[in-house]
Every structure is written in C-alpha cells, then in structure tokens.
Amino acid sequence: xxxxxxxxxxxxxxxxxxxxxxxxxxxxxxxxxxxxxxxxxxxxxxxxxxxxxxxxxxxxxxxxxxxxxxxxxxxxxxxxxxxxxxxxxxxxxxxxxxxxxxxxxxxxxxxxxxxxxxxxxxxxxxxxxxxxxxxxxxxxxxxxxxxxxxxxxxxxxxxxxxxxxxxxxxxxxxxxxxxxxxxxxxxxxxxxxxxxxxxxxxxxxxxxxxxxxxxxxxxxxxxxxxxxxxxxxxxxxxxxxxxxxxxxxxxxxxxxxxxxxxxxxxxxxxxxxxxxxxxxxxxxxxxxxxxxxxxxxxxxxxxxxxxxxxxxxxxxxxxxxxxxxxxxxxxxxxxxxxxxxxxxxxxxxxxxxxxxxxxxxxxxxxxxxxxxxxxxxxxxxxxxxxxxxxxxxxxxxxxxxxxxxxxxxxxxxxxxxxxxxxxxxxxxxxxxxxxxxxxxxxxxxxxxxxxxxxxxxxxxxxxxxxxxxxxxxxxxxxxxxxxxxxxxxxxxxxxxxxxxxxxxxxxxxxxxxxxxxxxxxxxxxxxxxxxxxxxxxxxxxxxxxxxxxxxxxxxxxxxxxxxxxxxxxxxxxxxxxxxxxxxxxxxxxxxxxxxxxxxxxxxxxxxxxxxxxxxxxxxxxxxxxxxxxxxxxxxxxxxxxxxxxxxxxxxxxxxxxxxxxxxxxxxxxxxxxxxxxxxxxxxxxxxxxxxxxxxxxxxxxxxxxxxxxxxxxxxxxxxxxxxxxxxxxxxxxxxxxxxxxxxxxxxxxxxxxxxxxxxxxxxxxxxxxx
Numbered sequence: 075x076x077x078x079x080x081x082x083x084x085x086x087x088x089x090x091x092x093x094x095x096x097x098x099x100x101x102x103x104x105x106x107x108x109x110x111x112x113x114x115x116x117x118x119x120x121x122x123x124x125x126x127x128x129x130x131x132x133x134x135x136x137x138x139x140x141x142x143x144x145x146x147x148x149x150x151x152x153x154x155x156x157x158x159x160x161x162x163x164x165x166x167x168x169x170x171x172x173x174x175x176x177x178x179x180x181x182x183x184x185x186x187x188x189x190x191x192x193x194x195x196x197x198x199x200x201x202x203x204x205x206x207x208x209x210x211x212x213x214x215x216x217x218x219x220x221x222x223x224x225x226x227x228x229x230x231x232x233x234x235x236x237x238x239x240x241x242x243x244x245x246x247x248x249x250x251x252x253x254x255x256x257x258x259x260x261x262x263x264x265x266x267x268x269x270x271x272x273x274x275x276x277x278x279x280x281x282x283x284x285x286x287x288x289x290x291x292x293x294x295x296x297x298x299x300x301x302x303x304x305x306x307x308x309x310x311x312x313x314x315x316x317x318x319x320x321x322x323x324x325x326x327x328x329x330x331x332x333x334x335x336x337x338x339x340x341x342x343x344x345x346x347x348x349x350x351x352x353x354x355x356x357x358x359x360x361x362x363x364x365x366x367x368x369x370x371x372x373x374x375x376x377x378x379x380x381x382x383x384x385x386x387x388x389x390x391x392x393x394x395x396x397x398x399x400x401x402x403x404x405x406x407x408x409x410x411x412x413x414x415x416x417x418x419x420x421x422x423x424x425x426x427x428x429x430x431x432x433x434x435x436x437x438x439x440x441x442x443x444x445x446x447x448x449x450x451x452x453x454x455x456x457x458x459x460x461x462x463x464x465x466x467x468x469x470x471x472x473x474x475x476x477x478x479x480x481x482x483x484x485x486x487x488x489x490x491x492x493x494x495x496x497x498x499x500x501x502x503x504x505x506x507x508x509x510x511x512x513x514x515x516x517x518x519x520x521x522x523x524x525x526x527x528x529x530x531x532x533x534x535x536x537x538x539x540x541x542x543x544x545x546x547x548x549x550x551x552x553x554x555x556x557x558x559x560x561x562x563x564x565x566x567x568x569x570x571x572x573x574x575x576x577x578x579x580x581x582x583x584x585x586x587x588x589x590x591x592x593x594x595x596x597x598x599x600x601x602x603x604x605x606x607x608x609x610x611x612x613x614x615x616x617x618x619x620x621x622x623x624x625x626x627x628x629x630x631x632x633x634x635x636x637x638x639x640x641x642x643x644x645x646x647x648x649x650x651x652x653x654x655x656x657x658x659x660x661x662x663x664x665x666x667x668x669x670x671x672x673x674x675x676x677x678x679x680x681x682x683x684x685x686x687x688x689x690x691x692x693x694x695x696x697x698x699x700x701x702x703x704x705x706x707x708x709x710x711x712x713x714x715x716x717x718x719x720x721x722x723x724x725x726x727x728x729x730x731x732x733x734x735x736x737x738x739x740x741x742x743x744x745x746x747x748x749x750x751x752x753x754x755x756x757x758x759x760x761x762x763x764x765x766x767x768x769x770x771x772x773x774x775x776x777x778x779x780x781x782x783x784x785x786x787x788x789x790x791x792x793x794x795x796x797x798x799x800x801x802x803x804x805x806x807x808x809x810x811x812x813x814x815x816x817x818x819x820x821x822x823x824x825x826x827x828x829x830x831x832x833x834x835x836x837x838x839x840x841x842x843x844x
Contacts, residue, residue, distance in 0.1 A: 091318040098310025122155035125313035132316035146189035153182035214346025217371040266320035275311030404479040407464035415478035419544035433528040437487040438551035442563040444483035521564030525554030599822035606807040659698035666833040674706035688727035702732030729754035762796020769801040
C-alpha cells in the first residue's frame with residue numbers, strides 16, 4: 075500500500091518519482107537535439123548519476139527489503155556511466171587501451187544480472203516452470219543473437235581480435251538479460267508502478283543493445299546520439315522506479331500461483347519456438363558453424379519442451395496430492411479432519427478383529443476454558459494453543475490410533491483396543507492435556523472434557539457390527555462429552571443408552587423453550603427485598619418462571635442451562651429486562667413504590683459478552699421512563715473469574731450508565747477480594763447456604779461476618795438471600811447486614827399478587843425522604 079502524504083503536505087508520495095521521470099525525459103530531449111559534445115556528455119552524466127543516487131536513496135527511504143539488489147544495480151549504473159564516458163576516447167586508441175570502456179561495461183552487466191537474480195530469489199519466484207519457460211525464450215533469442223549478430227560481428231576482419239570477440243559477446247549478454255526479464259515477467263502477478271518502470275527500463279536497455287549489435291554486424295562500434303536515447307530513458311525509468319513508494323513491494327510481489335500455458339506466456343514462448351525454423355531458412359547454408367549452432371539450439375529447445383511437459387505432469391500430480399491432503403486434513407494443526415476420521419472409523423469397524431475383547435473406540439475431546447483464552451489473548455493465542463494441544467495428543471496417543479480435529483476446540487481419537495487399554499489412554503490424555511501450556515508469554519491450564527464410546531466389534535455377529543456407523547459413534551461420543559462437561563470441568567464419561575433419553579429430553583425442552591419465548595409462556599415472579607431491622611420494603615428481585623402446557627412448571631435450574639447452551643438466553647434476557655423495567659414503570663406511575671425502590675434482575679454470562687447490552691438497557695430505561703438507579707443487575711462470580719476484555723468493558727459501560735451491579739450467590743465459587751476490586755460491582759448477595767446455619771452453626775456466622783467486613787471496606791452493599799426464620803433475620807441484622815429476602819416474607823409471586831400483598835400497604839411504610 076502506498077504511503078499517504080503528511081497532513082498539510084500537497085506533495086504525494088509519488089511526486090519525487092514523477093519529478094525525476096519528467097526531468098529525465100527533458101534531459102533526454104536536450105541530449106537528442108544538442109550538437110555540443112560537452113553538453114551531451116553532461117546531460118548523460120546528470121541522468122546516470124541521478125539514477126545511481128535514486129537507487130541508493132529510494133529503497134532506503136521506502137524500506138525496500140532486501141536492499142542488496144538495489145545497491146548492486148546502483149553500482150552497475152555507475153560502471154555503465156563510466157564506460158559510456160570513456161568509450162568515445164577509447165575508440166581512438168589502439169591496442170588494449172581501446173577496451174577501457176568495456177572494462178567498466180562488462181562488470182556492469184555482471185552486477186546488473188546479480189541484482190535481478192537477487193530480486194527474483196528474494197521473492198521466492200525461481201520456480202521450475204518459470205526457469206524452463208525463461209530458458210526456452212533465452213535459447214530462441216540466443217540462437218537469433220548468435221547467428222545474426224554475434225558470429226557476424228566476431229568474424230569481421232581488419233580490427234583487433236579482442237574487439238571482435240567483445241562485439242560478439244555483447245549480444246550474448248543480452249540473451250542473459252532476456253532470460254532474467256522473462257523470469258521476472260513469468261513469476262509476477264501484480265503490476266505495481268515500480269515493477270512496470272523497472273521492466274520498461276530494462277526493455278529499453280535491451281533495445282539499445284540490440285541496436286548497437288545490429289550496427290556491429292557492419293563493424294561499427296559507435297553510433298549517433300539517437301542510438302544512445304534508449305540508454306538515457308533506461309536510466310530515467312529505473313531512477314523513477316527506485317523513488318516510487320511501491321519499490322518496497324518489489325521483493326514481495328504476488329508470485330503467479332500456477333505456471334499455466336496462458337496466452338501471455340505463449341506470446342513470449344511462441345516466437346522463441348519459431349526462431350529455429352526461421353533461422354534454418356536464413357542461415358543454415360552459410361557455414362558449418364551456423365548449422366552446428368542451429369542444431370545444438372534446436373536440440374536444447376526440444377529438451378526444454380520435454381522437460382516442461384514432464385514438469386507440468388509432475389506438478390499436476392503434486393497439486394492433486396496437495397488438494398487431496400488439504401481436503402482431508404485440518405490446515406491449522408495438520409491433523410486429519412472429520413472427513414478422513416469418518417473414513418478411518420468406518421474402516422476400523424469393517425476390519426476390527428472378532429475376538430471378544432477388541433473394540434473400536436471413539437474419544438471425543440472438548441477443551442474447557444478455550445473461549446477464555448481466545449477472548450483474553452486473541453485468536454492468534456487460541457490458534458497457538460490448539461497447535462500445542464494437537465502436538466501433545468500426537469505424543470500421547472500411540473499408533474495406529476488416529477487423532478483428528480473436528481471443530482474449533484474439538485478433537486477426536488479413534489483406536490482399536492480393549493476397554494482397559496482405552497481407559498488407560500483416556501487417563502494419559504487427561505493428565506497430559508491438564509499440564510500447563512505456554513501461550514505467548516502466559517501460562518494457561520486447559521482441561522479436557524472427554525466422551526468415550528465403544529462399538530460392539532467382536533461382541534456381536536458381523537451384521538450387528540455393520541449396523542454401527544461412524545456417524546453414530548461420533549454422535550454418541552459427543553453426547554457423552556457434553557454429559558462430562560455438565561458434571562464439571564476436566565472429566566470423562568463413557569456413553570450409555572440412557573444418555574439418548576436425556577439428549578432427546580434436552581432437545582424437546584429447547585424446542586419448547588423457543589416456542590415459549592414467542593407464545594407468552596414465560597413470566598416473571600417478584601420476591602420482596604426488605605430492610606432487616608424494620609421490615610420495610612426496599613426492592614424486589616425479578617425471577618423467570620416457565621409453565622409448560624403439558625409438563626407443567628419447569629424449574630429454572632432445568633431450562634436456564636439449556637438456554638445458555640443454545641444461545642436462547644440472550645433473547646430471554648432481553649425479554650426479562652424489558653418486562654422488569656416495564657413492571658417497575660407501572661408501579662412508579664401508580665405511585666405504589668417509593669422513589670428509591672429498585673428491582674434486581676439476573677444477567678447471564680453470555681449477555682455480558684454482548685457489547686450492545688449497555689445500549690439495549692439504556693434504550694429500555696428511556697422507553698419506560700425509569701431512572702438508572704431503579705435497576706440492579708445480578709451477575710455470577712464466574713463472570714469475574716472468566717471475564718474477557720469484552721465482558722470487562724460491558725461491565726464498566728453498565729456501571730457508567732448508572733445501574734448497580736451485584737454479585738449473586740457470593741461465597742459459593744472462587745470468591746476473592748481481587749476479583750471484587752478489579753470489577754465495578756456495587757454489592758454482593760450472601761448465598762442461602764451460609765444463611766441456613768445462622769443461629770446454629772458458628773462457622774457460617776463467621777463467614778457472614780467476614781463478608782460484611784470485607785464489603786464495608788470496599789464500600790459494597792450486602793444482601794442476604796434465603797432468609798426463612800426470625801432467628802436468621804436477627805443474626806443477620808446483628809452482624810451488620812442491612813437488607814435481605816427469603817420465604818420469611820414471601821416466595822416469588824406474580825406481579826398482581828406482589829402488588830396486593832406489599833404495595834397496597836405502601837402508604838404505611840415510612841418514606842425514606844422524611
């Protein structure tokens with residue numbers, strides 16, 4: 075991509091290149107029309123030196139890598155300039171002195187060839203097809219150059235032998251230049267400005283050399299000023315190429331992916347193939363040397379064509395192998411993919427020995443906590459972790475078992491063994507994958523959840539084995555894996571038939587839940603939250619309830635996890651937020667609650683991974699004209715423990731919105747002071763399991779006392795849930811807990827019942843403002 079000009083600078087990044095090109099063309103015109111030799115020499119020197127400087131400065135400014143090809147080309151340009159300046163003087167000398175100009179020009183060609191070769195090598199574009207095609211063009215050009223230019227120039231009499239030999243060498247050097255130009259053209263897909271300018275300059279150099287070679291056939295070693303114009307334009311275009319920002323792309327231009335017989339390629343190769351036939355008619359009868367050269371060139375060209383054909387077949391076969399490999403392997407981990415795994419399991423089912431002990435086993439692995447790594451460190455870290463896990467599985471699982479990657483963080487092992495051997499393998503995998511992994515500079519621990527299933531190979535007649543399919547085994551192993559994950563992290567479970575019933579039940583609940591969301595079966599119940607010392611109503615918690623038409627009431631503990639897994643929780647959460655704020659709006663408009671009355675509502679971890687949640691809540695509060703302080707969001711401790719950058723940002727955005735955030739069921743998970751300090755929470759809810767023992771269990775009392783002390787230090791509110799007895803109420807109040815909720819006052823009830831039981835008495839409740 076081209077660099078843009080700095081703000082306020084009216085000069086674009088291409089301006090130096092354009093100015094250099096325009097100046098070079100103007101000087102070239104001056105060179106062509108002037109009759110003054112000193113002026114012409116000065117003009118040639120200015121253009122050539124300008125190009126040398128451009129080749130030294132331009133690639134450095136634009137950070138072209140590697141820089142060595144451009145340095146070599148600059149050195150070649152300097153040698154060409156010196157050779158051009160001394161050549162008129164050397165032409166009037168005798169003996170070896172007459173070759174002084176060539177002493178600079180020939181090394182210049184060598185440096186130029188090294189420069190172009192280095193550029194091709196740095197781009198990794200010295201491919202076999204391109205080299206062969208370039209050689210075909212080179213041989214054709216070489217035959218024409220040798221027979222029509224080099225041999226006639228080398229046999230001219232009346233001048234020193236060295237001069238004649240050099241006159242014949244220059245056309246052959248142009249053949250090498252043709253080879254490099256063809257390779258550059260055959261292997262470049264992109265056509266950036268620097269590439270076009272460089273290629274144009276080299277073509278002009280070739281044209282100028284051919285012009286001098288044609289003159290050399292008649293014995294002329296110097297031409298008119300017009301004959302030098304291609305060389306001035308060569309310097310001009312190469313200098314402009316060096317100053318253009320796209321010089322940085324020259325070493326990384328897109329290489330042509332397939333060396334096909336395209337029409338562009340044939341436009342170059344076709345004429346080269348015709349040259350031997352054309353030369354046969356022109357020079358074959360002139361001398362034995364000409365016939366030998368022609369025969370040798372023809373033989374080389376036929377050999378190259380055969381090599382090209384063999385190479386094309388080999389590359390096609392290699393491409394087929396690569397295509398088949400890519401179709402059956404995971405590109406990230408290089409493990410077999412699902413397609414190859416299914417074929418392998420099917421093969422094992424068909425060939426498993428029937429000895430009563432050996433069985434085809436499928437182990438389905440899912441990585442616990444992988445999403446946390448992706449969210450916290452990015453997808454590159456996630457990819458690195460998957461590669462590391464794949465490597466550990468290869469090391470742990472013995473051949474000929476197959477390890478495959480079938481999904482994002484899902485791996486499958488297929489093996490044929492006895493049950494005890496398989497279970498030992500499961501234990502080794504659990505142990506190996508549970509060891510810390512290094513992801514960048516961090517160390518993480520990822521545990522697998524594994525589902526295990528075995529086919530009845532060797533335990534039943536062949537017909538029964540044939541009825542088992544790879545898809546069925548994969549499905550059952552997947553089912554067992556989800557059961558293991560539901561039981562907790564880092565576990566494995568072996569499949570049994572009863573799991574099918576649970577899966578079917580889960581699917582039915584999910585489908586029914588989708589229908590319930592759209593048909594009005596879901597409702598909210600409200601449980602009062604009161605001031606412990608006075609019994610005054612201060613708020614309520616909104617709790618979701620579902621009554622199925624045929625199943626009856628379904629517990630939230632049964633359908634909420636399904637809603638989380640299926641993604642329905644986001645839609646349900648939005649509905650619950652809207653209905654909660656709407657209900658609060660109704661109570662506030664009817665002046666049934668105090669201004670500081672609030673309603674708490676649970677927010678799922680999946681909802682908190684939605685960056686749009688703060689905006690949704692803000693719109694809902696505006697829609698129902700409810701103040702931000704009227705809503706409290708309850709989150710789980712796991713949100714803080716497994717928080718991602720997105721979740722953290724959402725929490726901070728919600729807090730900036732003005733709503734309060736409370737940690738629900740505090741104390742049951744990985745409660746830590748650090749989590750509370752790092753996140754913008756405003757309060758905690760003491761879990762009912764600690765409230766149950768108050769008045770009878772001293773340990774529960776100390777836990778509550780510690781939570782209250784910690785919350786006071788962090789300026790957090792404390793709510794006790796699950797309060798069922800006056801004793802619990804009194805102990806909580808004595809320990810400093812201000813508010814609580816529980817069956818002591820009321821179970822969660824419908825909005826109408828809540829209104830009748832609590833809000834009609836609102837007038838008798840002291841207003842906190844008074």
